[in-house]
Structure formats: C-alpha cells, structure tokens
Amino acid sequence: MSISRPTLIVVVGPTGSGKSALAVELAKHYGAPIISTDSRQVYRGLPIGTAQPTADELAAAKHYFIADREVEDNFNCGRYETEALALLEELFKTNRYVVAVGGSGLYVKALCEGMDSLPEADDAVREMLKSRLESEGIGSLVEELRRLDPKYAEEVDLCNPARVMRALEVCLTTGKPYSEQRSGAVAERWFNIVKIGTDMPRDVLYERIDRRVDMMVEEGLVEEARAMYPKRALNSLQTVGYREMFDYFDGTISLAEAIELVKRNSRRYAKRQLTWFRRDESIGWFAPTDLEHIIEFIDSKS
Numbered sequence: 001m002s003i004s005r006p007t008l009i010v011v012v013g014p015t016g017s018g019k020s021a022l023a024v025e026l027a028k029h030y031g032a033p034i035i036s037t038d039s040r041q042v043y044r045g046l047p048i049g050t051a052q053p054t055a056d057e058l059a060a061a062k063h064y065f066i067a068d069r070e071v072e073d074n075f076n077c078g079r080y081e082t083e084a085l086a087l088l089e090e091l092f093k094t095n096r097y098v099v100a101v102g103g104s105g106l107y108v109k110a111l112c113e114g115m116d117s118l119p120e121a122d123d124a125v126r127e128m129l130k131s132r133l134e135s136e137g138i139g140s141l142v143e144e145l146r147r148l149d150p151k152y153a154e155e156v157d158l159c160n161p162a163r164v165m166r167a168l169e170v171c172l173t174t175g176k177p178y179s180e181q182r183s184g185a186v187a188e189r190w191f192n193i194v195k196i197g198t199d200m201p202r203d204v205l206y207e208r209i210d211r212r213v214d215m216m217v218e219e220g221l222v223e224e225a226r227a228m229y230p231k232r233a234l235n236s237l238q239t240v241g242y243r244e245m246f247d248y249f250d251g252t253i254s255l256a257e258a259i260e261l262v263k264r265n266s267r268r269y270a271k272r273q274l275t276w277f278r279r280d281e282s283i284g285w286f287a288p289t290d291l292e293h294i295i296e297f298i299d300s301k302s
Helices: 019-030 055-060 077-091 105-112 123-136 138-148 150-155 161-174 202-219 221-231 243-250 255-278 291-301
Strands: 007-012 034-036 097-101 192-198 284-286
Touching (some): 019 055, 019 097, 123 138, 138 161, 202 255, 284 291
Parallel strands (some): 192 284
8 A cells, every 4th residue: 555645444333332432542543533434423413312422532533424414404325425535535635544433334335435326216116115114114115125135135224214215216116126236346545444343242242232222311312312203204313212212202112112122223233234344354353442453453554
C-alpha cells in the first residue's frame, strides 16, 4: 500500500460487542474523527434505543452521522454512500486516519465497496407491497422472499421491512432472484481500508446484550419509544427496541414480554450480523479491549 494514501479504519461487529468504545480509543490514538455506519443512529430522538454514543464518547472525538436528521428522513444505503464519500474527501484533507464504526452491514459495504446498480421497482409493485405490509404484516412478505430468493432470505435482516420489500421489488419486477442480480463488483476507493471486528464468546455477547437492554429500559427506552409511537409506521422506526414497545402500547403484549422480546430479537440480530461479517476475510478479529494488538494490526496494514 502506498504510504501517501490515507486510511479508513472500519470497526464492525455485532450489537453490544464494544464497537463504540473501541472506536473512541482508536480515534484518540490516531487523532481521528469518527463516522457512523449505523443505519439508525443517524436519527434524532432515538439515543437510547439505537445505543448512540454517550456524551463522554461524543466529547472524546468528533462524530458524524449521529443524530443529524429527523426520523421522517427516508435515509438509505445509496444516500449514505454518496454523503459519506463526500465527507471523507473533506476529512482526509486534514486527517491521516478516519475511524468508521457501526454494525449495519449494508452501510459498511456501501462505504467500502459501493452498492450494486439494481433496477428501480415498478410503482405498482411498490404500492402493492406497501399495502400488503400494512394489511398482512412483515411475516407474509418474508415467506414470499424465502420462496423467491431463499439465498438472500438467509442473509437479510428479516425484521427490516425496507430490506425485505426492496428485495421483493427486484424479484417481482425482474422475475429473477435479488441475490443473483447483485454483481459483487467492488468500487475502487482512493483510501486504504483496514477492518477490525470485535470478537468475544457467544455466551458473553448474549449476556452483554441482555444487560444492555435492561440498562436501556432504566435509562428511558419505554418513554423514548412512546414519544415515537405516533410515527410508528416510519421506516426509521422499523427496528428492534421500538417495534416491541409499540406492540406493548397496542396492548398485545405486556411490558415484561416486550423487554424479553427486545433481548431475544437483539440476540438474533447479533447472530445475523456475525454471519454477515464473518464472510469478509479481510476483517481482523480481536477482543474489543485488546487495543495494543489492534493498533499493531492497523499499523501493519496502513
């Protein structure tokens, strides 16, 4: 690698695995700003449920793509790629390193590799799927995706209506599986990329997730979700932590059941994240507190 090229340090891993704290330590070590690759932390009003960086973490390093738009803003991977690359052009003018951190696999892919150019869906198809989502729920769409594209159904977050619907749009519009139309071509970037994965035993990770959910409830997750309840149909709120609370507000489950579902669904999401990131052989996996060896790894690659 050319020594003249700046380096993007990409910290990935499952929810609850210590990514944010590690990113701050790396930012302090390299004198680097931080950009988020989390698809939900970009929204205002969701600090608890999306586990946005703490006040101390925000004070320790300059952060971008954190609480910088309203939940009504229909942000997506394509927009993220465009905005993040433009931001990096500016940041790399004055920084040798930038740290990117988050667990949204598609946002990481958009930043590092670019997104595939897939066909736009027919408006009628999109409206039909929206209507089905409202009348039948996400389960019906998930079953159709499993039938039309079982490969992608194994990879995607099946609790994310936007991702499920987008895949179905492409399947139904083209008559071909969504997974077959992703080219896998990697866009050339003008900066070096070094990827770090936060790793720990599965049982330890699940215990951390359960404790973090309890802490979120103590910090006001229920009240935060209640404030968003009138906007529950927004894509930005179709995520773990809010959907379960909305069901509690609807009276279909108890608060205790909602909390247990948040824990269960968070653990399931973590498992899907690990499956996604484990496929990337360029990631160096470390305990999130093993700062010395992580820095050695980054320095050897940049």
